[in-house]
Structure formats: C-alpha cells, structure tokens
Amino acid sequence: MISTLRIDHHAPHKADLIRVLITALAPLSDQPDVRTWWLHRHWKLGPHLLVLVETVSDPLPDTVSLIERAAGAAVRACPSDNPVDPEQWILTSVALGRAELVEGPYGPVRPDNTISWVTDGALDTFIRDEAALEVKGRLTAAGLPVLADASARGEDARTSALIGMMTLATAYPDGGMTRGYLAFLSHWKEFLHWLPAGADIESSWAAAYDEQKDFLDALLRDVATPDDRPGAEAQQWRGWAQEAHDPARDLARRGLVLPYPHADRFDLAKGMGDDLGRRWGGDDDRSYSDFHVQFRKLDFTRLGDSDAFSAYRFTINCFFDLVTLMDVSPLERYALAYFLTRAVEDQTETTWSDIVARGVARQALDPDAHPTLPWRGR
Known part of the structure; x- marks a missing residue:
C-alpha cells in the first residue's frame, strides 16, 4: 500500500526544505510496517512535494504520526514566503500540462505552507502501473x-x-x-x-x-x-x-x-x-x-x-x-x-x-x- 502526504510549498527553491525533510523522515526506514519511502515534486494545483510511503498494509498510527510530525517540522523550519498568484498559476499549469501530458483540472490552487493527505487521484502523473x-x-x-x-x-x-x-x-x-x-x-x-x-x-x-x-x-x-x-x-x-x-x-x-x-x-x-x-x-x-x-x-x-x-x-x-x-x-x-x-x-x-x-x-x-x-x- 502507498500512502501520500502532500506538502504545499510555493517557493521555487526547495533544496533547504528537502534537506530537512530527508533528515526528519529518516526514522521511517526503521518502522516495522514501512517498505520504502520517497519524495516527488510537482506543480499541479500549486507547487508542492509529495511524501510517498509504501507499507505492507495500512500504515501504523506511529508511522502516520511520524510522517506528519516530520513534514510539519520541515515546513516550520523552511517555510515558503513566495505564494503564487492562483489565477496566473492555473494559466502556467495549462502550458505545463500540455508539455508533460498532465490533464486538468489545474485548480483550485492549494494554500501555501499547508499539509494534507492525498486521498484521491493518481499518485504519479507519468506512471500508471502500480x-x-x-x-x-x-x-x-x-x-x-x-x-x-x-x-x-x-x-x-x-x-x-x-x-x-x-x-x-x-x-x-x-x-x-x-x-x-x-x-x-x-x-x-x-x-x-x-x-x-x-x-x-x-x-x-x-x-x-x-x-x-x-x-x-x-x-x-x-x-x-x-x-x-x-x-x-x-x-x-x-x-x-x-x-x-x-x-x-x-x-x-x-x-x-x-x-x-x-x-x-x-x-x-x-x-x-x-x-x-x-x-x-x-x-x-x-x-x-x-x-x-x-x-x-x-x-x-x-x-x-x-x-x-x-x-x-x-x-x-x-x-x-x-x-x-x-x-x-x-x-x-x-x-x-x-x-x-x-x-x-x-x-x-x-x-x-x-x-x-x-x-x-x-x-x-x-x-x-x-x-x-x-x-x-x-
């Protein structure tokens, strides 16, 4: 099973956030239910990172808590101070969607510096096969x-x-x-x-x-x-x-x-x-x-x-x-x-x-x- 946490972070540069996030998520590898975890960066519905975690079944409560704490700490340590203009970003997304074959809808744009679990939609815009x-x-x-x-x-x-x-x-x-x-x-x-x-x-x-x-x-x-x-x-x-x-x-x-x-x-x-x-x-x-x-x-x-x-x-x-x-x-x-x-x-x-x-x-x-x-x- 793959669970996905979305971190909306509009700033164009994410190196610091990613560095902090990798360190904060490292204990996931020791969780008994976790097979692997990784990060994915994308632009649909606003610039964001995804934390994807593959587990043997539904993730344990401790695993869910660890992911949420790590993501929250990373955003607090490296907050975005550059929210995108929603209307302009949707126009940009139309061009990006044509270039990368990512279909809409491209809005509404999610708020900057927010964290949410992904419960619907494809986990990857390019790969469809699990x-x-x-x-x-x-x-x-x-x-x-x-x-x-x-x-x-x-x-x-x-x-x-x-x-x-x-x-x-x-x-x-x-x-x-x-x-x-x-x-x-x-x-x-x-x-x-x-x-x-x-x-x-x-x-x-x-x-x-x-x-x-x-x-x-x-x-x-x-x-x-x-x-x-x-x-x-x-x-x-x-x-x-x-x-x-x-x-x-x-x-x-x-x-x-x-x-x-x-x-x-x-x-x-x-x-x-x-x-x-x-x-x-x-x-x-x-x-x-x-x-x-x-x-x-x-x-x-x-x-x-x-x-x-x-x-x-x-x-x-x-x-x-x-x-x-x-x-x-x-x-x-x-x-x-x-x-x-x-x-x-x-x-x-x-x-x-x-x-x-x-x-x-x-x-x-x-x-x-x-x-x-x-x-x-x-």
Whole structure:
C-alpha cells in the first residue's frame, strides 16, 4: 500500500526544505510496517512535494504520526514566503500540462505552507502501473542519500545533475557512453524542435559549452574513470544505476516499460488536443528534428537488446525525477543534456549522424529489417 502526504510549498527553491525533510523522515526506514519511502515534486494545483510511503498494509498510527510530525517540522523550519498568484498559476499549469501530458483540472490552487493527505487521484502523473510505481519509488529512495551527500558537501546542483547524467551515459550496457548519450540527445532535440526560439536557444547553449569546454571535458573523463572512493559522487550514481538495472529490466521483460511511449500516452495526448495527438503519435503527419528524421529510419529490434533500452529509458526518467529535487529547472536539465552530448561527441570524435548512418548501412544488408516507427504503441 502507498500512502501520500502532500506538502504545499510555493517557493521555487526547495533544496533547504528537502534537506530537512530527508533528515526528519529518516526514522521511517526503521518502522516495522514501512517498505520504502520517497519524495516527488510537482506543480499541479500549486507547487508542492509529495511524501510517498509504501507499507505492507495500512500504515501504523506511529508511522502516520511520524510522517506528519516530520513534514510539519520541515515546513516550520523552511517555510515558503513566495505564494503564487492562483489565477496566473492555473494559466502556467495549462502550458505545463500540455508539455508533460498532465490533464486538468489545474485548480483550485492549494494554500501555501499547508499539509494534507492525498486521498484521491493518481499518485504519479507519468506512471500508471502500480508495479512500475513501486520500482520507481525504490529507485527514488535509493537516490535521496546521493542528493543529501551532495548538498552537505555544498556541491552546485547543476554540476551534481550533470555528473549523474554522465554516469548514466557511461553505464549504458550496450556500448557505454558512445550509445548511452543518444537518449539525452533525443531529449533535448525533441524539446527544442517545438520551440519557435529553438535555434536561438541552441546557439546560446553552444556558446556556453564553448566557454566551459575544458571543464566539461575534464568532468566527463573523471566520471568515465572508475573511482572506488565511497564518497565520490560518480561512484554513488554508478551504484544507483547498478541497483536500478535488475528491477527496471524486469519491468521491461514484463512489458510494463517500453522503448517508446505507451499507447495510453497517445490516447491521453489525443484527448488534450489534435496537435498533441499528432506530436505523440509518432506518425508521418508531424515534423521532426534532424536527429529524429534519421533515427526513424532504424529498426529498433536490430539495435541490440530492446529490453535493455526500455530499462535504461525508465531509469533515466526516474533520475529526472530526482533532478527536480535538486532545484534544477526543466530548461536547465535540457541544457545539461546538451552539454553532455557535446562533451561525448568531442571525446569520442564522432557524431550522432555518424552513428545513425552506420546503423542504417548495416540495416540495408538485412532484408528482414524495417523501420520501427511510427510507434507500435499506436
């Protein structure tokens, strides 16, 4: 059973609140009825955090009391002093809902600095299957100590997030970072493709990359070099990725996570507008980034272990949830994915177009190979 406490906290920066909350909730792990607990950050009905607790059955009264006391103490220690304007936030939520496929209603906005138990609605706006949610919860819980350690060391949140991304790229089981980085490339390519100012944003990222190229190159080399020091952040993320591998792979084998958007995402998108339906449908009636135009030519079933990629995709999405807890904004996350892409291509002296072209050439020799797209999920 999963119980959820909502902490409405409108301030845009939540690092202090999260740090206090992680410490205050630590005794939950010793409760006899608790399997695991984790945090989730979201914006629907107002900026907030969720405390999700998986128990063997209905939570014990002592467990409920501990959660409520910890949440109350954290809010008192780190109150929000920046309540959002409800009408403006609802307008913002409409845009966020379209971007993330989160349907309304988006109001009323909950009051700032309040605590309440969630008794209705989905516990996660992306994952619908309870088995996948439980795995996501365990992986998020396993990542919280990494965040806490980085915060205690005074690490820059964006650098910490980039180290995590680089570690995940190097940990990809089929080809390491030479293949693993493509998932991050796809992430920012699709984002910029739909923005009118996408080309200008990419130009600004390119200039920022050039300014710190030496630092990013050195950081990637450090991450790619095994470091057995227990406190090394890359080593911590490497351990997290290893812990994620088996349960994520099991979800993939069971068809609970896929290498492409599930059909229910397409149905949800159609319900939110014809334009979103086309965007998420993956058909030929929409435009694509230069990367995706070429990538769509490939037969994914000939690219190695599709279960491994499905598991990797799920793991990245779990990591991105942790990134929100670092006070790293979505735009910053996309920029970091761009920096990772450039650093990998500079170090490996290759480009995504070279990689995809080689795949297309190999595929041409296989008469049974056919492009996987449009999505089979449709």
